[in-house]
Amino acid sequence: MHVPNLLIIDRIKTGTVIAGLKYYGQILFNILKMKISNSKNSSNKSNDKSDSQSTIDNFHLLYESNHKQTYDNTYWMGIRSMKCPLDLWIYQEILFKTRPDIIIETGTNEGGTSLYLANICDLMNNGEIITIDISSPKDKPEHERVHYIHGDATSVKTIEKIYQVIDKMNIKTDAKIMVILDDEHSEDHVFQEMEIYGKIVTPGNYLIVEDTSMGGHPVWPELDSGPMEAVERYMKINHNFEIDSNQEKFLLTFNPKGYLKKIK
Numbered sequence: 001m002h003v004p005n006l007l008i009i010d011r012i013k014t015g016t017v018i019a020g021l022k023y024y025g026q027i028l029f030n031i032l033k034m035k036i037s038n039s040k041n042s043s044n045k046s047n048d049k050s051d052s053q054s055t056i057d058n059f060h061l062l063y064e065s066n067h068k069q070t071y072d073n074t075y076w077m078g079i080r081s082m083k084c085p086l087d088l089w090i091y092q093e094i095l096f097k098t099r100p101d102i103i104i105e106t107g108t109n110e111g112g113t114s115l116y117l118a119n120i121c122d123l124m125n126n127g128e129i130i131t132i133d134i135s136s137p138k139d140k141p142e143h144e145r146v147h148y149i150h151g152d153a154t155s156v157k158t159i160e161k162i163y164q165v166i167d168k169m170n171i172k173t174d175a176k177i178m179v180i181l182d183d184e185h186s187e188d189h190v191f192q193e194m195e196i197y198g199k200i201v202t203p204g205n206y207l208i209v210e211d212t213s214m215g216g217h218p219v220w221p222e223l224d225s226g227p228m229e230a231v232e233r234y235m236k237i238n239h240n241f242e243i244d245s246n247q248e249k250f251l252l253t254f255n256p257k258g259y260l261k262k263i264k
């Protein structure tokens with residue numbers, strides 16, 4: 001904004017001091033008005049932000065309370081995948097960008113997500129899925145890229161089995177590995193898994209901790225602590241990962257602070 005000089009001597013000479021004062025007074029008044037309204041706007045903006053967050057949280061809570069209609073009723077190629085579709089799209093973008101050779105998933109459940117990952121890998125002509133569940137792997141979708149392991153995701157036996165499967169894959173030794181943790185959601189279990197699988201993820205790839213929204217973030221406030229608290233605990237002692245909040249761009253995610261990128 002261009003403000004002319006007051007030119008007081010010229011105003012005295014031309015007898016326009018009062019008009020000048022009126023003019024500059026008006027400008028000063030407008031500047032003050034704008035400043036006040038800007039600060040009001042910015043305080044409105046911060047209200048907007050918290051309004052937006054509460055809108056997102058309310059939608060998340062609604063999504064959760066209608067789980068029979070939402071995530072219990074989400075299918076990939078006819079097989080149930082207990083994910084938010086917005087997160088599945090993020091998975092697709094991560095897979096395309098990072099092109100992992102091996103994806104390890106803890107918590108197979110019905111296998112819809114395993115099949116989804118395998119189908120994305122089909123499109124890229126690269127990638128194998130190792131999926132682990134404590135319950136029986138019977139009646140799961142068959143796909144040449146999907147390898148089922150039956151066992152507790154944190155047991156030594158299971159980790160040995162994972163390496164046996166990888167050995168048989170005849171994959172290059174510098175294989176890129178990504179991990180998705182989606183089995184038991186207690187803080188201690190997820191923390192233990194992060195300690196085990198965080199070492200297996202290769203730099204540049206992701207460790208995705210599912211369901212960090214539990215424990216009141218905003219769903220499942222009944223849970224004292226869960227995956228979010230495990231992430232917070234892990235991040236305090238581990239500096240090889242950073243939280244990639246860009247992956248929360250669709251606003252609703254089951255995994256706030258749960259997309260961890262290995263940086264070294």
Ligand SMILES: C[S@@+](CC[C@H](N)C(=O)[O-])C[C@H]1O[C@@H](n2cnc3c(N)ncnc32)[C@H](O)[C@@H]1O
Nearest residue numbers: 081082107109113133134135152153182183184
């Ligand atoms: C939330 S479901 C997994 C959903 C699945 N990832 C999907 O996207 O559709 C959790 C699964 O973890 C399995 N599970 C629970 N505790 C486990 C453990 N300690 N080790 C391996 N699997 C476990 C359960 O049997 C169940 O199938």
